[in-house]
Amino acid sequence: xxxxxxxxxxxxxxxxxxxxxxxxxxxxxxxxxxxxxxxxxxxxxxxxxxxxxxxxxxxxxxxxxxxxxxxxxxxxxxxxxxxxxxxxxxxxxxxxxxxxxxxxxxxxxxxxxxxxxxxxxxxxxxxxxxxxxxxxxxxxx
Amino acid sequence: xxxxxxxxxxxxxxxxxxxxxxxxxxxxxxxxxxxxxxxxxxxxxxxxxxxxxxxxxxxxxxxxxxxxxxxxxxxxxxxxxxxxxxxxxxxxxxxxxxxxxxxxxxxxxxxxx
Numbered sequence: 001x002x003x004x005x006x007x008x009x010x011x012x013x014x015x016x017x018x019x020x021x022x023x024x025x026x027x028x029x030x031x032x033x034x035x036x037x038x039x040x041x042x043x044x045x046x047x048x049x050x051x052x053x054x055x056x057x058x059x060x061x062x063x064x065x066x067x068x069x070x071x072x073x074x075x076x077x078x079x080x081x082x083x084x085x086x087x088x089x090x091x092x093x094x095x096x097x098x099x100x101x102x103x104x105x106x107x108x109x110x111x112x113x114x115x116x117x118x119x120x121x122x123x124x125x126x127x128x129x130x131x132x133x134x135x136x137x138x139x140x141x
Numbered sequence: 142x143x144x145x146x147x148x149x150x151x152x153x154x155x156x157x158x159x160x161x162x163x164x165x166x167x168x169x170x171x172x173x174x175x176x177x178x179x180x181x182x183x184x185x186x187x188x189x190x191x192x193x194x195x196x197x198x199x200x201x202x203x204x205x206x207x208x209x210x211x212x213x214x215x216x217x218x219x220x221x222x223x224x225x226x227x228x229x230x231x232x233x234x235x236x237x238x239x240x241x242x243x244x245x246x247x248x249x250x251x252x253x254x
Contacts, residue, residue: 004217007162007163007164007165008164010162010163032225036196036229039196040196040197043163043196043197043198047163055174057163088233089233089234091206094235094238095204095207095208095238096201096204096236097201097205097208098197098198099199099201100197100201100233101196101197101198103197103232103233104196104197104229104232104233106205107232
């Protein structure tokens with residue numbers, strides 16, 4: 001699926017993900033954090049990747065294989081080095097107004113990977129095990 | 142997002158309702174707080190009871206508002222944090238930055254202390 005770079009599309013995609021999770025016995029709490037991570041990934045692609053250029057698209061794939069939800073979000077931007085993203089927990093960064101999106105994705109999902117896609121842009125792949133609910137899923141704090 | 146501002150004994154109580162997310166509510170929050178600060182209001186209590194969703198952009202705006210008010214010699218405190226927003230602030234260790242209250246009367250009294 002390809003979307004134009006508009007923030008309004010985030011809710012539509014969250015709705016689609018929610019529908020995908022229907023039928024699975026996914027606790028509301030877990031569903032909430034998955035949708036938040038999805039929101040952060042999409043916002044990152046639209047704002048930082050595509051710079052809100054509506055001629056550029058966000059390419060999205062969502063699937064459940066076995067017990068694992070996998071979400072791929074790819075933008076058409078120049079890409080970035082995730083290792084260079086500042087740690088939002090560092091005292092000097094704690095009061096910054098941005099830079100928490102990737103941290104939230106990593107907190108709420110089991111696996112978050114970044115790569116420069118062969119056809120251009122940055123791809124973020126988010127994975128979450130929908131099986132046994134562990135402590136992290138039940139209480140992200 | 143909808144906002145309502147009322148004065149309670151010199152404290153500006155800012156009631157937020159709806160989403161504080163990127164492109165929807167984040168800028169509105171900043172503008173509401175900036176307007177108060179620009180008009181000399183220094184004591185601000187943000188009531189989050191009816192906030193349904195917040196994302197990193199909304200959190201960023203909240204932090205920006207806190208810094209902006211503090212830099213002007215004022216105080217910005219939070220009231221009625223919904224559990225999931227509390228979690229979002231906790232994982233980024235911002236919960237230690239904000240003064241958070243469950244009771245409006247206690248929150249208002251804290252500005253006088």
